[in-house]
Amino acid sequence: xxxxxxxxxxxxxxxxxxxxxxxxxxTVSVLRYFIVEDVRTARxxxxxxxxxxxxxxxxxxxxNQHTSPEELSDFLKPxxxxxxxxxxxxxxxxxxxxxxxxxxxxxxxxxxxxxPLVGPSSILLSLMASGFNGQNFAFVGYLPIQxxxxxxxxxxxxxRVYSENQTQIFIETPYRNMKMLEEILKVCQPSTRxxxxxDITLDTEYIKxxxxxEWKTQLPDLNKRPSIFLIxx
Amino acid sequence: xxxxxxxxxxxxxxxxxxxxxxxxxxTVSVLRYFIVEDVRTARxxxxxxxxxxxxxxxxxxxxNQHTSPEELSDFLKPxxxxxxxxxxxxxxxxxxxxxxxxxxxxxxxxxxxxxPLVGPSSILLSLMASGFNGQNFAFVGYLPIQxxxxxxxxxxxxxRVYSENQTQIFIETPYRNMKMLEEILKVCQPSTRxxxxxDITLDTEYIKxxxxxEWKTQLPDLNKRPSIFLIxx
Numbered sequence: 195x196x197x198x199x200x201x202x203x204x205x206x207x208x209x210x211x212x213x214x215x216x217x218x219x220x221t222v223s224v225l226r227y228f229i230v231e232d233v234r235t236a237r238x239x240x241x242x243x244x245x246x247x248x249x250x251x252x253x254x255x256x257x258n259q260h261t262s263p264e265e266l267s268d269f270l271k272p273x274x275x276x277x278x279x280x281x282x283x284x285x286x287x288x289x290x291x292x293x294x295x296x297x298x299x300x301x302x303x304x305x306x307x308x309x310p311l312v313g314p315s316s317i318l319l320s321l322m323a324s325g326f327n328g329q330n331f332a333f334v335g336y337l338p339i340q341x342x343x344x345x346x347x348x349x350x351x352x353x354r355v356y357s358e359n360q361t362q363i364f365i366e367t368p369y370r371n372m373k374m375l376e377e378i379l380k381v382c383q384p385s386t387r388x389x390x391x392x393d394i395t396l397d398t399e400y401i402k403x404x405x406x407x408e409w410k411t412q413l414p415d416l417n418k419r420p421s422i423f424l425i426x427x
Numbered sequence: 428x429x430x431x432x433x434x435x436x437x438x439x440x441x442x443x444x445x446x447x448x449x450x451x452x453x454t455v456s457v458l459r460y461f462i463v464e465d466v467r468t469a470r471x472x473x474x475x476x477x478x479x480x481x482x483x484x485x486x487x488x489x490x491n492q493h494t495s496p497e498e499l500s501d502f503l504k505p506x507x508x509x510x511x512x513x514x515x516x517x518x519x520x521x522x523x524x525x526x527x528x529x530x531x532x533x534x535x536x537x538x539x540x541x542x543p544l545v546g547p548s549s550i551l552l553s554l555m556a557s558g559f560n561g562q563n564f565a566f567v568g569y570l571p572i573q574x575x576x577x578x579x580x581x582x583x584x585x586x587r588v589y590s591e592n593q594t595q596i597f598i599e600t601p602y603r604n605m606k607m608l609e610e611i612l613k614v615c616q617p618s619t620r621x622x623x624x625x626d627i628t629l630d631t632e633y634i635k636x637x638x639x640x641e642w643k644t645q646l647p648d649l650n651k652r653p654s655i656f657l658i659x660x
Contacts, residue, residue: 200555209450213545217445290554290561299558302622302636310555312446312628314545321523322433322543325532328523332565332593360565389535395545403535 196273198301199225199280200288202313203239205420206396210243213314213395219243221311227272227279229255229297236282257281257293266297273306285420287315291335291365316422317363320391323401324361326426331361337374348381352425355386361426371416375409378423382406389424392416429506431534432458432513433521435546436472438653439629443476446547446628452476454544455513460505462488462530464517472515490514490526499530506539518653520548524568524598549655550596553624556634557594559659564594570607581614585658588619594659604649608642611656615639622657625649 199221204213223244230236233254240247255269273279281288281297287310288294301308317333332354337347351362366374371392378388384407391401392414400414403424432454437446456477463469466487473480488502506512514521514530520543521527534541550566565587570580584595599607604625611621617640624634625647633647636657 211448212450213448215444215446216449217442287551287555289556289558290551292561294555295558295561298556299636302556302558308556308558308634309632310552310627310634312545312547312552315548315551318520318523318548318551319543319545322520322527323522323531323535323541325522325528325535325541328525328528329568330566333563334593335562360567394543399542401541401543403532 195305195307196276197278197307197309198273198298199278200294200298200308200310201280201282202287202311203283203285205285205314205316205394208395215312218311218313222280223247225278225280226251227253227277228282229257229269229279230282231256231258231284231292235284239282257297259293261293263296267300269297270300270304270306273301273304287313290315290317291333314395316391316394316420319394320389320401320422320424321361321363323391324389324424324426325403326361326387326389326424327359328361330359331363333363335365337364337366344377345381348378352382352386355425355427361424363422363424365422368418368420371419371421372413374423375413375416378425379406379410382425387426389426390414390416390421391424392419392421394420394422428538428540429509430511430540430542431506431531432511433527433531433541433543434513434515435520435544436516436518438518438547438549438627441628448545451544451546456480458511458513459484460486460510460512461515462490462502462512463515464489464491464525468517469515490530492526494526496529500533502530503533503537503539506534520546523548523550524566547628549624549627549653552627553622553634553655553657554594554596556624557622557657557659558636559594559620559622559657560592561594563592564596566596568598570597570599578610578614581611585615585619588658588660594657596655596657598655601651601653604652604654605646607656608646608649611658612639612643615658620659622659623647623649623654624657625652625654627653627655
């Protein structure tokens with residue numbers, strides 16, 4: 195039975211030795227068929243993983259929000275012919291906070307072997323470093339953009355921290371980070387803790403936990419830096 | 428400012444090249460002070476990471492459920508003296524589904540730099556390979572043991588799958604896996620999907636997604652195999 199390898203990439207410019215097991219490179223080097231979000235970044239990743247790779251001999255299928263379910267099934271044709279394939283995410287781990295999950299679901303349905311490779315996840319790394327509850331946590335992705343709905347969503351997450359003892363994790367588009375941060379500080383109780391993690395695995399990595407009250411005295415500059423927010427009591 | 432490195436370990440007997448970035452080994456090799464759950468397994472891990480390591484020159488502090496908050500603070504004394512330290516989990520990533528989070532919280536409170544290293548997490552790897560929603564998911568740890576409470580807990584998780592479009596992830600003590608599996612199949616709707624992941628990153632790795640109805644016709648043997656359960660619509 196052919197394998198579908200889920201191949202994590204870096205979260206920005208960082209040395210692969212820092213973030214990927216060496217065996218990932220070997221796995222990647224023998225695959226001929228890839229499902230990717232963006233061909234250019236996927237090529238760059240493969241070239242960096244294995245400078246000797248013959249990029250022109252590889253076949254890429256492009257998976258994004260516009261890909262239809264029918265196209266998705268077609269992507270797996272090489273597997274029906276007995277070939278292994280790889281899914282490469284734009285950043286971090288495929289199928290976590292990105293469109294890869296649909297293609298994995300089809301592979302599972304067809305009884306292919308799905309093999310997740312180890313790599314960096316901003317969700318997991320920030321949770322580890324937050325000091326928050328790692329025995330009960332939720333990642334909820336993006337919050338609503340509309341101000342009223344957003345502040346309601348933050349309140350709901352904070353109440354779940356207290357009612358279920360569950361760490362709540364969410365993200366924002368980098369250029370809106372500062373607005374998000376202000377909103378969190380406005381909505382949450384002063385004693386609730388917020389962990390802000392930015393540029394994870396990069397040289398400028400920043401992961402700090404403080405109470406809302408403490409954060410209010412000094413805000414980090416998160417503008418355009420990939421960031422993730424965690425709240426806990 | 429000294430660093431507290433969070434050092435993932437393997438999820439069983441597996442080649443480090445498969446699951447850990449090579450730089451983890453370098454980081455580990457220069458540390459002298461460690462907070463660990465079990466000294467014996469920590470020593471074995473360090474020796475495997477770096478066969479040339481001088482184990483007797485290292486200091487270990489033991490962190491488990493019996494460690495008091497006062498002891499915990501004491502553990503970080505080497506950092507107050509300017510030394511970097513490492514936290515090593517029993518399996519997988521420190522502070523995720525294990526007691527490491529408390530020591531991280533103290534490090535954060537004292538403004539130490541907390542550096543999470545990349546490594547295998549059964550939660551994240553199983554979620555990647557499940558084909559389930561990776562943009563909204565919750566890990567809730569262990570469910571109650573008492574049968575009534577447990578079946579209520581499973582029902583609540585399933586209803587959250589539908590009401591919030593959120594993948595629900597939980598674990599069980601390996602010798603109770605088969606009982607848990609039977610209970611899940613009894614309680615959930617036939618069309619709800621269950622992903623069972625066992626022996627993640629090991630040669631016997633098994634990750635399969637089916638509907639409850641499909642699972643009922645054939646159960647995998649999970650007895651004493653470290654497993655994780657995921658449900659989604």
